[in-house]
Amino acid sequence: MTSSIIPTLTILTAPDWQDYELLDSGYGQKLERYGAYRLLRPEPEAVWKPALPEKQWRDIHARFIPSPEENGGHWEALKPLPDRWQMGYKGLKFWVQTTASRHLGVFPEQACQWDWTEQQIKAADRPLKVLNLFGYTGLASLAAARAGAFVTHLDASRKVVTWARENQQTSGISETSIRWIIDDALKFVEREARRNSKYDGLILDPPKFGRGPKGEVWEFYKLLPNLLAACRDILSEEPQFIVMTAYAVKASSVTLHYALQEITNHLNGQVTAGEVALQEKSAGRILSTAIYARWSANSNPKSR
Missing domain, CATH: 2.60.40.1180 (Golgi alpha-mannosidase II)
Incomplete structure (x- = not known):
């Protein structure tokens, strides 16, 4: 513990x-x-x-x-x-484009989490079920599926789930390795708990604010504790990993560390936390983009 x-x-x-x-x-x-x-x-x-x-x-x-x-x-x-145009990362291929927001369909700094997730899945040396909440265009799901997990990918936007499925096809990831869900994250996890569905790995990237497909309102500070409590109920008897990232919130990585520690304190493993960043090519400065926390059942989880 x-x-x-x-x-x-x-x-x-x-x-x-x-x-x-x-x-x-x-x-x-x-x-x-x-x-x-x-x-x-x-x-x-x-x-x-x-x-x-x-x-x-x-x-x-x-x-x-x-x-x-x-x-x-x-x-x-x-x-x-x-x-739109195609990009790649370590064999994964995906589409990017300028959108109505400043984003392009990929957060490059998240590659460190994709790598870590793949390491965790391979280290388990057994079939894992992974749930990716707020999954966006699916790159974390593709990485997990490529490593051998069966992934449930959830996002509230039909448009980005369609985009994610296109990325799956472009990357040549098996269609049977990912289940695509358009739903409100909290409602889905609560239903999964009632169904006694269990997952060995969780990937969470909750936004500061959002809306579900039926107009459900997501507010980070108000609903994250509820979501994490519900996530605890869907962990398998031998979970392998949890990784959570947060953008544009007035919180520190210490906040995420303790939040994740609370739902894993009954498990053997290790919580780590900090910042996700990009490094400039020009001056080598580190540009912080998000905060993260992750738990691993491995006694010495790898980091990138």
Whole structure:
């Protein structure tokens, strides 16, 4: 059982990308390469000066112009840019595109979690059932399925689940290895508990705010404790791992550490926590993008 009072925090990066680069950041923006295309997006964490000259920042295909409101804005194309294009990571293939938000369908910093998830599944040396909540375009699900797990992928948006299924086909992942669910996360987990359904691995990426397919409201601070309590009820007798990431919330990784510790304190294993980050190509600075916590049944879980 985990009994640490003051957690040790770790910064995770994703150094193995070929199709993505954080080229530079500064003045509240980040300059990135997605495949062959250079894009400029807002980044409040980048409070420093850019390292690259201004001409490098002007040599872009598109930039996201935020609206005065907290959410919203639009993309401005400066060079020819396809509606969508394909990228890859360690054999996984997937589609990216500029969307109505600043996001493109992949969070490159999450590659460290995909790698870790695959390591956990392979280390178990047995068939695992994995539940991916708030699964978005499915890259964590694809990584888990490729490692040999049977995955239940859940998201509230039919559009992104369709996108995720396209990524499954593009990556050549077996259609029988992933079950696709469009539902409210909390309602689904509560129903699974009543059905006595059990999972060996959990992947959670809860947003700050969201809506379910029937208008259900998700609020991180109000409903995360309920969701985690329900998740405890669907853990198998021998769970292997849990990984949780949170973006754009006013919480620290210590918060997630203790939240995850509470639902795993009856299990043998280890909770780790910290920040998920990208490292610049230009100056090597670390740009923090999210906080995370993860639990592993392995006594010495691998980290990236």
